[in-house]
Amino acid sequence: MALQPCIGVEVHAELSTQSKMFCGCKNEFGAEPNSNCCPVCLGLPGSLPVPNKTAVAYVIKTGLALNCQVAQRCRFARKNYFYPDLPKNFQISQYDEPLTHDGYIDLTVDGEPVHIRIRRCHLEEDTGKNIHLPDGRSLVDYNRCGVPLMEIVTEPDFTTPEQIRTYLDKLRLILRYIGVSTANMEEGALRAEPTVNLIDPDNDYATPKVEIKNLNSIKSVYEAVKYEIQRQAAANEEEMFQETRLWNEEEGYTATMRRKETADDYMYFPEPDLVPLAPDPEWVQSIKESMPELPTARRRRFVEQYGLPEYDAEVLTDSQAVADYFEETVIAGADAKMVSNWLMGDVMGYLNEKSLTIDQLRVTPAGLAELLNLVEDGTISGKIAKDIFPVMADTGKSAEEIIKEQGLEQISDEDRLTELVEQAIANSPQAVADYRGGKQKALGALVGYIMGQTRGQANPQLVNKMIRERLSE
Secondary structure, eight states: OOOEEEEEEEEEEEOOOSBOSSSSSBOOTTOSTTOSOOTTTTTOTTOOOOOOHHHHHHHHHHHHHTTOEEOSSBOOEEEEOOOTTOTTSEEEEOSSSOSEEEEEEEEEETTEEEEEEEEEEEEEEOOOEEEEOTTSOEEEEGGGTTOEEEEEEEOSOBOSHHHHHHHHHHHHHHHHHTTSOOOOGGGTSEEEEEEEEEEEGGGTEEOOOEEEEOOOSHHHHHHHHHHHHHHHHHSOGGGOOSEEEEEETTTTEEEEEEEOOOGGGGTOEEOTTSOOBOOOHHHHHHHHHTOOOOHHHHHHHHHHHHOOOHHHHHHHHTSHHHHHHHHHHHHTTOOHHHHHHHIIIIIHHHHHHHTOOGGGOSSOHHHHHHHHHHHHTTSSOHHHHHHHHHHHHHHOOOHHHHHHHHTOOOBOOHHHHHHHHHHHHHHOHHHHHHHHTTOGGGHHHHHHHHHHHTTTOBOHHHHHHHHHHHHTO
16 A cells, blocks of 8 residues: 655744734733733633734735735634633634635745645634643743734645645745744744644545644654654554644654544634624735735845845845845945855854844944955955954944054055065975976965965955066066
């Protein structure tokens, strides 16, 4: 029997609104436990929810970014179940009428195109958080209760863990580009739950579906799906049933958590305290018109407009802040390829060393453009520019200031360089003999002597030219 994986993914993304979904409490990560709570998000008797318009707009925005249809009318439902971190004993969610639906996202995995259908992208509220202590006690922090939560559900179109990893990378990038979520998995702002089973379409056979919970990184999703495919392929039929499983990160395996509930178990019914939503078409259009350029389109434009290689464009657009910095530096007058090389090299190296983001870099795009243009016009060498940049980043001073303070202007005075060329030739007779004997690499010793004498300030191109001319006499 030829079995093939059939995998769908649910992603829950906390929305970056200032307040919660149905009340005015702060939507804030890391606050004092149980400090951002009120009767509404705690579900106390007599409290009534009011929808957060910004959260609705963010889901519409995401749906549009994922090529979804926006519903003309939708409504909220109550999803009934009991957990200690859900004080109402039900979650306000959407069931049969999602806010956006029927979209898609196109991926490229291992050079092959992959088309993933998006079933729905809808709104709900988040639950609280359980904190389990070593002594067996459990504490509950209700701050997260009522935080706007967006659920993005795909069709079971994935067939490999690599496809899922690529999807999550691209989805996270899109959410950050359009500004609806931090998508920080380490903060719980993005959570992925794959559902895995194996099918044999020719024989109408499928293993029971297994949902994997509590995955806190894209790497964990990848490894858990990879393991689950192997487990189901090796299991006997009597060992398999529809269930929810947990991923043991340290040991690298999934384990049974509970038998899987169905929609009937949740007893969905329309939320009686909320009227249906009917997004105004003009409002939806205004959201559409406010959409920023998405990563794939920006990557394509960087190649076409700036003549960058595909690799450079992909690296630069992997962060909206880096892509913005690149464009601002080019607009300030620097060469696009030169800016790209510096961002991927010296700038990223400095940021990684100092554990900073590019938003925290003290060198402005205009400041970097000034430095690179000083290299281009021959004022300083590329080597000296590499020494100047970290000083700029540490002090906030401009390249011009540092060059003047340290006397780092590139030496292009031929009279002065002629003296140094003669010294180099006189002090390196073996290198001269080797070069005249056909060993081109011997020229490096002569150039190196002059660069050492000038602390790297001599114009290397001019030095090369002058030595060659002198030795050809």
